Amino acid sequence: MILPLAFTYKSEYFNVRDTLECGQIFRYQRLDENIYAVRSLDKYAELVTEKGVVKAYSEDKEYFRRFFDLETDYSVKAERVSAISPVMRQAVAYGKGIRILNQDLTEMIFSFIISANNNIKRIQKIIERICSELGEDAYCGKAFPALERLAACPAERFADMGAGYRDKYIAATAQKLLNYDLNALLQMDSVSARKELLTFLGVGPKVADCILLFGMHRGDVFPVDTWLKKVYHAYFEQGHRDSEISSFFCNLFGEDAGLCQQYLFYFQRNYGQKLANTVQ
DNA sequence: GGACAGGTGCGGT
DNA sequence: ACCGCACCTGTC
Numbered sequence: 251m252i253l254p255l256a257f258t259y260k261s262e263y264f265n266v267r268d269t270l271e272c273g274q275i276f277r278y279q280r281l282d283e284n285i286y287a288v289r290s291l292d293k294y295a296e297l298v299t300e301k302g303v304v305k306a307y308s309e310d311k312e313y314f315r316r317f318f319d320l321e322t323d324y325s326v327k328a329e330r331v332s333a334i335s336p337v338m339r340q341a342v343a344y345g346k347g348i349r350i351l352n353q354d355l356t357e358m359i360f361s362f363i364i365s366a367n368n369n370i371k372r373i374q375k376i377i378e379r380i381c382s383e384l385g386e387d388a389y390c391g392k393a394f395p396a397l398e399r400l401a402a403c404p405a406e407r408f409a410d411m412g413a414g415y416r417d418k419y420i421a422a423t424a425q426k427l428l429n430y431d432l433n434a435l436l437q438m439d440s441v442s443a444r445k446e447l448l449t450f451l452g453v454g455p456k457v458a459d460c461i462l463l464f465g466m467h468r469g470d471v472f473p474v475d476t477w478l479k480k481v482y483h484a485y486f487e488q489g490h491r492d493s494e495i496s497s498f499f500c501n502l503f504g505e506d507a508g509l510c511q512q513y514l515f516y517f518q519r520n521y522g523q524k525l526a527n528t529v530q
Numbered sequence: 531g532g533a534c535a536g537g538t539g540c541g542g543t
Numbered sequence: 544a545c546c547g548c549a550c551c552t553g554t555c
Binding site: 367368369371372409412413414415416491493 | 545550551552553
Binding site: 363365366367368369372415416419451452453454455456457475476 | 535536537538539
């Protein structure tokens with residue numbers, strides 16, 4: 251079966267690699283230098299970048315148009331953010347093609363519970379196993395499992411799938427969500443929704459912010475992990491405790507906070523490393 | 531072998 | 544409210 255062309259889009263503000271590798275999504279593969287495969291729920295897309303244009307192939311055109319946030323003009327945001335400070339200009343220049351994805355809320359809740367105290371490679375492996383063992387058949391693989399399937403699965407099996415001590419968090423949160431109104435959560439402002447998310451087992455401040463940003467498309471939050479702590483201490487005004495860094499950046503960046511976090515994360519994780527290595 | 535990376539829960543104050 | 548430790552797995 252051949253996938254139909256879903257859309258084309260100029261690659262200047264849609265760099266597939268930047269967008270997929272900046273830490274917001276785990277279910278993607280690089281098939282070739284310029285070809286990526288992406289999964290979300292039971293949906294599948296392949297993206298090819300050639301001559302300054304991204305071509306997306308998928309059966310789910312409308313889903314992926316929204317998924318990749320095509321209605322938003324990132325040139326405007328990138329310009330606005332660049333003007334804030336020299337560091338921001340450099341970070342935006344480095345990851346100019348980053349876009350914030352519109353991902354599924356339930357998939358994000360479990361993905362980021364798994365992400366806690368964990369590295370990207372292992373997170374991908376765990377999520378892959380959960381999909382392959384509990385997910386329904388989907389195009390070219392398996393879907394992310396329905397909540398009911400996750401809730402019916404004993405905690406120990408998540409440990410067998412590589413989740414380690416997070417097995418209990420996954421199981422407990424799946425139970426909780428069985429009788430939970432996620433639509434009500436979507437109606438709340440970010441501060442209230444964050445408080446609510448913090449009551450889920452396995453969801454702390456960082457994971458809550460990731461769920462808000464990637465699963466609820468709330469731009470006014472700023473997830474702080476070890477990379478962003480490094481960024482804060484290296485480039486920004488000092489004097490805040492670690493627990494205050496997120497609100498410091500939220501105040502600084504306002505509605506662009508989440509996007510700024512992605513630019514800075516990607517910049518620090520890649521370019522920051524290279525800088526450190528070449529200086530020696 | 532042993533250190534380290536990576537956020538959260540929990541028990542202590 | 545804040546602090547320090549345990550937690551699981553992979554990698555160097």
